[in-house]
Amino acid sequence: MLTLGVFAGIMNNANQYLVARAAPEAPDFSNGLYLTAANAGTTLGTALCGLFITVAGTRFVLAGALVLLAAGIVLVAVRLRLSDREKTSSRSLTSSELQMIG
Numbered sequence: 789m790l791t792l793g794v795f796a797g798i799m800n801n802a803n804q805y806l807v808a809r810a811a812p813e814a815p816d817f818s819n820g821l822y823l824t825a826a827n828a829g830t831t832l833g834t835a836l837c838g839l840f841i842t843v844a845g846t847r848f849v850l851a852g853a854l855v856l857l858a859a860g861i862v863l864v865a866v867r868l869r870l871s872d873r874e875k876t877s878s879r880s881l882t883s884s885e886l887q888m889i890g
Contacts, residue, residue, distance in 0.1 A: 792853055799860060800826060806867065 804822045811818040833856055840852035 795857060802864065806864070
């Protein structure tokens with residue numbers, strides 16, 4: 789459980805970093821978005837793990853947490869991949885490239 793708590797703290801920090809990086813021009817909005825996501829994640833995670841415990845039993849509580857952890861890691865990877873794709877497609881032209889065009 790200690791390890792799971794450490795990972796939860798790390799994911800909270802990573803979540804705040806990703807949200808703040810997505811909207812650096814609006815820090816108040818991104819902080820509010822982070823808090824909303826953290827509270828919604830706590831609520832939904834607890835509900836889903838409770839459902840998992842109801843269906844599978846208390847012996848599998850760690851398995852439910854690991855499933856949600858894996859889902860979170862996959863979603864962060866998808867977000868990073870989409871961010872990289874957006875950066876490469878919206879790359880601005882350099883001055884030498886503009887001179888070649890004009």
